[in-house]
Amino acid sequence: MDPLFDKAQTYLHHLCVALPGRSVGSDGNRAAADFFARTAAGFGFEVETPAFACLAWTSSGARLTAGGEAFAVQASPYSPGVRAEAPLTVVDSVEALAAADLAGRIALLRGEIAREPLLPKNFPFFTVEAHQRLLGLLEAKAPLALVAATARNPEMAGARYPFPLIEDGDFDIPSVYMTDGEGQRLARHAGQMIAVEIQAQRAPAAACNVIARKGGDPARRLVFCAHIDAKAGTPGAIDNAAGVVTLLLLAELLADYAGRLGIEIVAMNGEDDYANPGEQDYLRRNAGRFGEIALGINLDGLGYRAGRTAFSLYGCAPETAAVIEASFSPYPGLAPGEPWFQGDHGLFLMNGRPALALTSERAVELMTQVVHTAQDTPDLVDPARLSEAARALNELARRLGA
Ligand SMILES: [Zn+2]
Structure with missing residues (x-):
């Protein structure tokens, strides 16, 4: 039995069912950020929760x-x-x-x-x-x-x-x-x-991104991110508790990481918000320092029960692409997919950094039938897919970071 499978299920349930919703500025959103921060800290990450102003709506x-x-x-x-x-x-x-x-x-x-x-x-x-x-x-x-x-x-x-x-x-x-x-x-x-x-x-409110760091030189780092917010009134399982859960599984796998490159794991707070306040805050705080990011990896909409996990590369040097390929090839549930641009990997691209994005192979079906509705529930997510993605990303972090 895969211990990460049970963890994935527990995390998913917590984010999508136990919490009342994760729209930016809501109580559930703050609780989700706290949960992420505590869990990552438990795996030996140094955690920061830089706050920003946002608008809460009820x-x-x-x-x-x-x-x-x-x-x-x-x-x-x-x-x-x-x-x-x-x-x-x-x-x-x-x-x-x-x-x-x-x-x-x-x-x-x-x-x-x-x-x-x-x-x-x-x-x-x-x-x-x-x-x-x-x-x-x-x-x-x-x-x-x-x-x-x-x-x-x-x-x-x-x-x-x-x-x-x-x-x-x-x-x-x-x-x-x-x-x-x-x-x-x-x-x-x-x-x-x-x-x-x-x-x-x-009402004016506050929210935060969660930045968890470990190892190596932070001035030369890999950034793994997933947006933790969800549209109001939706459980946001595929979009994007699945990505957040994968980050937490990855944090656990990286508990003993001691590579040359720094690792930064980010719960980005606002991809589904009208003002993208978390993304704006991340851009502000990293202004002039994007050159430090060796590769930005974004997880959004992965884990759908039907189909595989699709990965796509953006502006990666051939050596980086080869390492990604070698890291992922032992995992049959991961397959190359079409590039897409409505996601947080855009933050890296607009700053001239290479990026990698993971989503579900059948993303179009999800976008047109499930995403941003009350139907986006945990039963659509296969925890085994999240566990597999986390293991593949762990492999990648260790190869690139060594
Ligand atoms: Zn969304």
Whole structure:
């Protein structure tokens, strides 16, 4: 029996079931970070938990009624609370929005204008000009509240249906979202009074990354990271308790590590947050020092029961690629996979460092059916896959670090 298998199961249960959720700024998120810090310290790592400011959001639901009928709505994540009763204006294109007078009204956004999730206003890594323009136009029109009716869009919005058009702590117009079907029903009330109530609070909060270090020269190091946060309201098993659990198994395997290169294991806190505050903090604290990182390894979305674990290389020198290949080849559950870029290995790439990423071979299936929903539960994860990945990474750390 593999002792790491039982550990993986216990850690998974703790992160996904025992804790109340891991969205950045929540109590569950702080408890998860504490758990990670304590466990890594138990394997002889020096642990730091540098804190940063973030936004906590709590909601106890939303309601929408029109003409005595109730509609199924959810509060957009990070929406301010509101209680509004006003006439409804239906908006289905940017042109219609530009021409509309929304002062003192509630706007239903549907169709083309609500096709894909809008990137947050201050998203740090890139911008989509059309989204910026749309958000700016909405702010200028200043409706009392927004209702977004969204359709299934696996390519742009993943598994969520309906998906929140807006998920942005810097956008101050209250908003709810509903299915396209509900939107069709609601559009019949155009020009009539409707009522929207959102019970929600935003509050400044603190969170931290967890940085665990061991051995060697920290000015020449390997960085293993996995994001520890999860979308609010989801257990976040595949995304990404699985990665965090693998890091803890790796920490145990590296308990006696004494190689030449330093090892840094990071629970990154914010990959699924609208502002990526943990990633921002990590970039700030390592500004000018990314050259110290010999290889950045990111674990996100691995461990799915179906299919193998896929690894992909980014900017690795041939010697490094050969060591990765040699370290992983004894593990049949690991296979080369397609490169992907929506993950924390991007932090290394944007700073010109080589990277390695591990995810599930069937990541696309997960992204379009499971990730960011309540269905992302521990039963989807095979603890044996996490144990295998941890052993392969241990092999890699010892070969590269020697
Ligand atoms: Zn995610």
